[in-house]
Amino acid sequence: MIRFDEVSVTRGERRVLAEVSCVLPERRIAILGPNGSGKSTFVRLINGLVVPSAGRLDVDGLDPAADPKAVRRRVGFVFQNPDNQIVFPIVEEDIAFGLRNLGRSRMEAAEASRAALDGFGLGHLAAQPVATLSGGEKQLVALLGVLVMQPAILVFDEPTTLLDLRNRNRIAAAIGGLDQQAIVVTHDLDLVAGFDRALVLDGGRIVADDEPGAAIAWYRERMA
Numbered sequence: 001m002i003r004f005d006e007v008s009v010t011r012g013e014r015r016v017l018a019e020v021s022c023v024l025p026e027r028r029i030a031i032l033g034p035n036g037s038g039k040s041t042f043v044r045l046i047n048g049l050v051v052p053s054a055g056r057l058d059v060d061g062l063d064p065a066a067d068p069k070a071v072r073r074r075v076g077f078v079f080q081n082p083d084n085q086i087v088f089p090i091v092e093e094d095i096a097f098g099l100r101n102l103g104r105s106r107m108e109a110a111e112a113s114r115a116a117l118d119g120f121g122l123g124h125l126a127a128q129p130v131a132t133l134s135g136g137e138k139q140l141v142a143l144l145g146v147l148v149m150q151p152a153i154l155v156f157d158e159p160t161t162l163l164d165l166r167n168r169n170r171i172a173a174a175i176g177g178l179d180q181q182a183i184v185v186t187h188d189l190d191l192v193a194g195f196d197r198a199l200v201l202d203g204g205r206i207v208a209d210d211e212p213g214a215a216i217a218w219y220r221e222r223m224a
């Protein structure tokens with residue numbers, strides 16, 4: 001379970017997040033809000049990429065600020081920009097990399113990597129150099145690299161921004177079918193319609209917290 005306890009993040013004079021408190025037990029949670037409202041900062045706190053200036057977080061009993069390594073084994077983070085995530089030059093090697101790090105044999109990691117690609121109908125990309133992928137293909141490869149590791153919690157920062165409709169629908173189905181908890185930052189309001197809960201951030205504060213239908217209606221009206 002994820003708990004924020006009066007968490008603030010300050011950058012220079014600016015309060016990027018202001019005394020945010022919440023408990024997040026639901027399986028599918030959307031983080032919505034206008035550009036610059038603090039959504040990425042909020043989710044980066046969950047795996048220790050951002051450290052609170054004040055307040056405290058608890059992620060399954062761990063403090064991400066104190067123990068980021070342990071937290072990152074539990075929390076898989078899919079970045080907005082896949083270039084931040086892909087490290088190996090060939091697609092299947094990149095997807096296998098995380099599993100090798102977890103101690104899987106080369107063969108196991110290669111098999112799981114192939115299976116993940118095949119599962120998304122992307123087997124034909126296995127041997128392709130990452131540098132030659134389209135933006136959307138890269139986003140999918142980055143996503144698969146995290147999914148194969150089966151972390152306990154998954155955080156997605158705008159997972160569908162580069163994707164065409166077919167791949168966006170694949171990602172939506174993949175998120176919907178996950179056994180794990182998923183926290184999803186997005187501007188794609190349709191993506192989160194079936195979620196359990198949606199938080200709306202504005203100016204570094206949670207300004208709405210409801211089931212997605214109500215939160216989205218509130219957000220649409222507020223942003224009109």
Ligand SMILES: Nc1ncnc2c1ncn2[C@@H]1O[C@H](COP(=O)(O)OP(=O)(O)OP(=O)(O)O)[C@@H](O)[C@H]1O
Pocket residue numbers: 011012014016033034035036037038039040041042
């Ligand atoms: N290191 C920093 N120094 C100064 N300002 C920062 C820093 N990091 C973030 N900010 C500011 O904090 C605010 C929140 O940023 P954040 O990336 O969390 O927003 P966001 O809601 O994810 O936005 P978007 O929808 O545009 O991705 C932004 O106005 C950003 O400029």
